[in-house]
Amino acid sequence: MVTGPRYGLDTQVVGVLALIGAASMFCAPAAGRWVDRNGADRVNLWCILATFAAAAVLAGGASGSWTGLAALVAGLLLLDIAVRCSQVANQARIFALRPQARSRLNTAYMTCSFLGGSAGCWLGIRAYAQLGWLGVCTLMGALALLALAAYLAGPRRQQARTPALPGSTQPDPLAR
Template sequence: MELKRSDVLLMAFCTGLIVANIYYCQPLVILVAREFNLTESYAGRITYLTQAGYALGLFLIVPLGDMFERRRQILLITAIAIAALLLTALAHTFLLLQVASVLIGASSIIPQLILPMAANLSSNEKRGQTIGVIMSGLLIGILASRALSGSVGYLWGWRTMYFIAAGICSLLLLLMAKRFPQSRPAFNGSYKALMLSMWHYIKTQPVLREASIINFLAFAILSGFWTTMVLFLANPPFGFQSLQIGLFGIAGAAGAMAAPLVGKLSTGKNPRKNLLTGLILQLISIAAFYFTGSHLYLFVAGIILIDIGQQAIHVTNQTRIYALVPEARNRLNTIFMSVSFVGASVGSAFGLWLWEKGQWPLFCLGTALVVGLNILIYNFYSHKLKT
């Protein structure tokens, strides 16, 4: 069956609301630190533990989409996500909160089951655009989640946000059960054979390797920024509360609007050009962050640019890998997104380390070097792939 426009929008809607589970914690770090009497940087562990859980879920669970019926898998994992969110809301020790954070990450991989489903049901001509629309939903969910959790945390406490998230996922569970199409798995072997087959694709698909490495570093930069900016804005000269910090996520939503356009461009003759554009935008955004000082207009401009740059990199790479081996899209997506979110987790930890060593100036210089490394990798593969 061919996806209707309403089906694509529904998938984008569900994708955005579910992926938000991973990012609610970021503006709430300050509140968590106060409740458990921890330093803000130590409480920030929940940010990269959530992302590490997501990477774990990507690696162990998402490949099963090539082996089992995706709709049933999506519904089961959504139910697990609801339980993880409730556990977080009820956690009364920081250790339990850290465990619950990993579980939230591992059970929030549903967007990475929805995307291959949508790719399979889209024509070659519309696949990039479909992925772009769903990625818009995903990015808007990521960015709006910070504004929502910052506001809810400020008004009613951080635990309330997780109770609300559990309610949202419960409604989505009913909606997806009613509307999502069934799919036919393409892999008939064992789980072991399924997992081993991914190594074959890593060895034989240079486009997959390039896309994964570039995404690893791009996600590290973006995640490091969104984790560390909370500390930057909470300290002088700003001294913002979680409500005000969360609202900066709205600025990033402007970047998410670029995804459908990027999706169309990613089906052109040389989609790799989008990657260089995205990397340059990330570099410009870091320059804006470095010179922000007390000028928030530069900070907001940097947020918009870094998210547009991330869209250009991510949507282009995801469209490219989906075109490689259609019957193995879940496994290719597993490799690609697992590497990406390991990068996100590393980026959050790296950002916190840079902050502790030299605060905001060192963070900006450190991430600029990472972008430079990514540009070198892009140039290396430009010669290797002859594009």
């Protein structure tokens, strides 16, 4: 969309826009602390809500103006932070399943993560081809609502039983 007639940006500017995602890596340590304090379930809820908000903000990018470009930047940053923080929360959750099998659990988790990302790209391309940018944003919002429904329907775990990740500021409550 940004290289098309609406914005007319070149590939170098698109590359700079892609670097926005790099800023989210600085959120990983904070996300770990949030998981330690609030539990993975609560952090995931925040991430689902942030993803829904990102869909709404990104929809503003359809305007083609400088405010639309600002909406794209803000929405991309919000989405990348939500994805990064949910990844940290989900890894904390799976590592609690069998701490002695972290490598295998992480391999399975990342495989599923990449498969899900591939499916999301496939759906996003189809949505863009059929419905344009607002279709992509609507799809993202609908998927966030689906995730929220699954979250609300799912069981709540005892937050105090989630062991802290290595290097975390919280002691492992299961180590007693």
